Amino acid sequence: MTKRTKLLSMALSTLLIMGTFAGCGTKKAAEGGKKIGMVVSTLNNPFFVSMKEGAEKKAKELGYEIVVLDSQNDAAKERSNVEDLVQQGIVTLIINPTDSDAVTNSIKVANDNKIKVITVDRKASGGEVTCHVASDNVKGGEMAAEFILEKLNGKGNLVELQGIPGASATRDRGKGFHNIVDKKAGVKVVSSQAADFDRQKGLNVTENIIQATPAFDAIFAHNDEMALGAAKAAKAANKKVIIVGFDGNADAKAAVASGELAATIAQKPDLMGSVAVENAIKIAKGETVAKEIPVELQLIKK
Numbered sequence: 488m489t490k491r492t493k494l495l496s497m498a499l500s501t502l503l504i505m506g507t508f509a510g511c512g513t514k515k516a517a518e519g520g521k522k523i524g525m526v527v528s529t530l531n532n533p534f535f536v537s538m539k540e541g542a543e544k545k546a547k548e549l550g551y552e553i554v555v556l557d558s559q560n561d562a563a564k565e566r567s568n569v570e571d572l573v574q575q576g577i578v579t580l581i582i583n584p585t586d587s588d589a590v591t592n593s594i595k596v597a598n599d600n601k602i603k604v605i606t607v608d609r610k611a612s613g614g615e616v617t618c619h620v621a622s623d624n625v626k627g628g629e630m631a632a633e634f635i636l637e638k639l640n641g642k643g644n645l646v647e648l649q650g651i652p653g654a655s656a657t658r659d660r661g662k663g664f665h666n667i668v669d670k671k672a673g674v675k676v677v678s679s680q681a682a683d684f685d686r687q688k689g690l691n692v693t694e695n696i697i698q699a700t701p702a703f704d705a706i707f708a709h710n711d712e713m714a715l716g717a718a719k720a721a722k723a724a725n726k727k728v729i730i731v732g733f734d735g736n737a738d739a740k741a742a743v744a745s746g747e748l749a750a751t752i753a754q755k756p757d758l759m760g761s762v763a764v765e766n767a768i769k770i771a772k773g774e775t776v777a778k779e780i781p782v783e784l785q786l787i788k789k
Contacts, residue, residue: 520771522554523771524554524572524575525583526555526572526583527583528583530557534711537736549768554575560585562586562592565584566592573596573597579602580767581763583608584606584609587610591613594614594616604617606621607621607763608622612655619780621759621780622754623781623784624663627752631660631733631752632663635729641674642674644676645677645703646679646707647664648680648692648713650681650713677700686715688713690719692717693720694724706730708732711735711748714731714733714748714751715732730748731750736751736756750788750789753785
């Protein structure tokens, strides 16, 4: 082999190697262009598990990869999750906030990296959000109040179990509830306490309320987990009380059927996850989406 031939052979080998690496990079970029990130406040709640499953099903159907991370109701973990997803090269971020105020820092991480953000179920107080997907929580709170007042013939003492302080779902569901009950002369909210959307806390808080303020007729819990905890506390105290939850998860529907709960305002978390993914993909493709996208509610009663 001549010196010239050797040089040509070496040059050709170098070009082939470079082409191989370039091809890998192109493939990686293409794969990254079809990856959506999703950060969920907690997966220790059937509602958010259903939301995750709806999102994963829709992403698979549309040919996109989705990476779902659990914030464990911790704002610091939430931010860490967003930073992790940014490093993975996501094209759009879907986030279900742990707290509407605290999530601002996480959203700004995405904003700084030019990644569009969709919030789902709970709103964010700050940061640039392209789209919000949620049930009409104010309307749902009103539906719960109207049902309770109908059952009580328009008068009675009520208890409210609030969700996580600062979460938009807590504010909105409470607002809807008070929009109705505060206007009724014969109705009084005798206790309104946070139980953080948690079943065990719902049980503990209700036990304390029964001891401190035994004279009440109904409980509105901002989610089903707290409602189920409250139902257990009421049963243990042998107290007959109307209990209404919010979300429509499987345990709550079964509790309505058995009479442990009077009703639940049913959301469709799987549909919320699906709709969020559909719009995340539209955003990634440069399409315009609505600023707010409502998902319908349903009153489930026996």
